[in-house]
Amino acid sequence: MLYLIELLESVRDFIATGGDVLYVVAAALFLMWILMIERYWYVTSVFPKVMKQIITDWDARKDTTSWYAHKIRDAWISQASDKLSERMLLIKTLVAMCPLIGLLGTVTGMITVFEIMAVQGTGNPRLMAGGISMATIPTMAGMVAALSGVFFSTRLEAKVKISKEKLVDSLPHH
Template structure:
């Protein structure tokens, strides 16, 4: 329990040093990871059942060669692709937004530095250092958040593409 309290204090100190923009970075990071975990879960548990159902429906059809049969096949593939691609654009958007949110923190931190310089003068380096720290920490946090999402979102995209291609290959058209 003491370990958790120490960790919470570290997080609280980090947010205090970086400013309120870190809450926005944390919210974007949480949403991004929640959506990615949901997509990985969908690929691992929901989609295989849907794929098997589509394949069994296709195999049960007597007519698999007519124009109508191919349109039905295309429709099933399209519906499965829509399910696979759900939230992928949102995930990529959140990945791209994290560094921008960090830059917002940089701008607000620099505004704080300039306010300090205007009111206290440039002779107090400690006050300026606190503002510069507040300006750089959100940028770093936004970049780390984005980097954590780039690798896993590209891996997720590859898995989605492979799952779609395997479904197309499993529904032969004669």
């Protein structure tokens, strides 16, 4: 329990050091990971059942060679592909937004530093260093959030692509 309290205090201190923009970075990171976990669950648990049902339906058809049969096959593949690709664009967008949100924190932090310098003058280097440190923390947090998202979203995208290819390969095109 003491460990959790210390962890919460560390997080609170980090956010206090970096500013309120870190809440936005954290929210984007949380949403991104929720979406990636949901997509991973769909690709590994739900889609194999969907694919099995499509293959069963295709094998049950008497006509698999006509133009109409090929269009039905293409429609089933397209619908399954759309379901597989759902929310992937949103995940990529969140990954790309994390560093930009961090940069926003840096810009607002630097504006604060310049305001303090305008009021108190430039004679206090320790005050300036603390302000610049506070301004760079959101960029670091945004970059770390984006790096975690880039790695896993790329792997997830590869899994989606492989699943699509397996479905296409599983439906014979006579």
